[in-house]
Amino acid sequence: MGNYELNKNLAQMLKGGVIMDVTNVEQAKIAEAAGACAVMALERVPSDIRKDGGVARMSDPQMIKAIKNAVSIPVMAKVRIGHFVEAQILEAIGIDYIDESEVLTPADDLYHVDKTAFKVPFVCGCRNLGEALRRIGEGASMIRTKGEAGTGNVVEAVRHMRQLNNDIHQVQAAPVEALMTIAKEMGAPYDLVKFVHENGKLPVVNFAAGGIATPADAALMMQLGCEGVFVGSGIFKSGDPAKRAKAIVLATTYYNDPVKLAQLSENLGEAMSGLEISKLENKYAERGW
């Protein structure tokens, strides 16, 4: 089996799980104890990146290594869109997954990283099927719908998930002779469009991200068809991170059980305060193409 097939299978093992943004060893331990399937090591969660402004870059490798040493679940870390040297550095320190993320300030407005040049698996964001297939064509082993990170507002995550689902249904229903035109219009590799037509799904795992802040948000995204969730600001910017983290993990498992979800939603302390999308200065989801 080739390295890419292995990476795709590795990402399948995260299915049904929650990947939590953590900024230090203490948070990483809280995430692991709560049942996170992986952590994303970064210096600031997206809501703080928004608040602080400036250029957001790859985190300090020393901080990432400290988190790697502290937990036994996989550790991910972010690189700027197109910053293949940040990716080389993360691969050199033995990171488990690289997230080429729009949450950081893009380094290249023309090209994303050629992910086929790396052994480590990559996850990338998308707002629709064309964007997902372009990233997979570049070698991404896992996709996440972008949502609007750091807002505590799930509306963009829902929009991107619904768009992806609609696009998949459209490709599946199209006659075979339409696939090349669809590939041209979507700007997506023909082979991958054909895969979606034949299988009715992406060839890699798809998680939802950006703005998930409550157990109900996580369950909503799961019911809309994602295979797991990323949660950043929603946990560690809330009143009781340990409790909320556990509740979100359980809600991602029992996403179809409203009685259980009601129990999980009780008495969680204060949720992060959210932002309205129309008031945002920067829409991170618009970064990348």
Ligand SMILES: O=C(CO)[C@H](O)[C@H](O)COP(=O)(O)O
């Ligand atoms: O950046 C990410 C993925 O690249 C985060 O994991 C995710 O988007 C977090 O967003 P939020 O803080 O809104 O939960």
